[in-house]
Amino acid sequence: MYIIEEADIIVEEHLKKSSIFIKENMIYGMRPHYRRDKHMRMDVSSFIIGPTLVMLDMNTPGGTFQQFKQHFAENFMLKGCSTVVSVVEMNSETQFEEALAQKRQSLLNCPIDYVLGVKIPLKRISTTFIRKCKKFKIPCIFLRLEDGADLHLIPWGWIKESMFPYNPVLVPFVSKVNEIHKQRIIKEWKKVMDAEKLPSCFDEIPDSSPIPLHNLKKFGLYPKRGDLHIGGEINYNLYLKDEHSGGLGEMQPDELSLAVMVHKGQVAAAGKQTFFRPGYGEEIVIHKPALFI
Structure with missing residues (x-):
């Protein structure tokens, strides 16, 4: 004491x-x-x-132990980060369980705590994918956006219904485009999320940077x-x-x-x-x- x-x-x-x-x-x-x-x-x-800080980790290296150690030491520990949101990227829900298992295996030597999130192209989001996130307790879903118009092609009403009662949080991730185009997509994202009243973050979360308190509350980490x-x-x-x-x-x-x-x-x-x-x-x-x- x-x-x-x-x-x-x-x-x-x-x-x-x-x-x-x-x-x-x-x-x-x-x-x-x-x-x-x-x-x-x-x-x-x-x-x-x-x-201690919580940061986003989009790119955990899959190389040598030395690369793994350097990644966590330089990008997180020396910045005061004791927890990362480690993102599992996949292109379809058929990869879900295998991708999660591989990510957990890759983090066996992790020196700090971690929460698993998933990233998937917007066009691949579905009610069955949401149900898998609920089943495996995935609190945040990063949606890869390429065009703001695509947001209006998703059956958000069904997506919202399938989220209940766990309600994983949707987070935008804009593919590499020019800054003006990116801002247009984010503006459209905010409009759709607000109109549909979906659990979501309204802005992108930068990689290897502190996640704001209001987002920690949304993710359930606070x-x-x-x-x-x-x-x-x-x-x-x-x-x-x-x-x-x-x-x-x-x-x-x-x-x-x-x-x-x-x-x-x-x-x-x-x-x-x-x-x-x-x-x-x-x-x-x-x-x-x-x-x-």
Whole structure:
């Protein structure tokens, strides 16, 4: 047991002063002070503390272990990411179970936690595909878009009906086109999703970048990830304070300098060094997306 005291904690992009009581590798309590407790203390007044990040991983390498290790160390761990949404790409639902099994096999040595998502061309979306996502607890479906007009060819009413009650979230992924064309497709996507009232993200999610809190809530990852709370695992980042990050304005973790990342009570990254523990990561199964929306 120990106490993290004098912590400036990032709470939904703002700073809040608090102390954290750690017991049995969990956050046991949070309050302004623990003056009477005699436990060991860790003063973090020279740092900003925040939840570890969740990022999108579209391209997990299938090469050597060294390439795998470098991929997770450089793109995620050194950025303070302890969880990835790892996307399984397929061209049709006939590949579904085999593709999922291959992805899980490829992540056996993953040092951080992961959630599985799937990506499929828009024209291949169907009620049977949605039912498979429900059966295998896939919380997010990335739809590869090539033209905004194609959105009006999908029987969205049937798709919406087949989603219930699990309601996996639809996420746009625009194939490589010029920026003007991309913005037109995204604009049409927003219009259709809003009109059909489908569980969805309205914008693309960049690869290897922090997933915003509102999307974590849609995916069902919040509050297990993206928040420091009583009863939660010890997953946190310590950021260096400087003249740009010492105030009480909005905090963007990816703009801060990471000093230490702690994942499930173990230091996973410090400075420019990572502590790669093969297989330490676990699959997070989402039982109900959008529970906190």
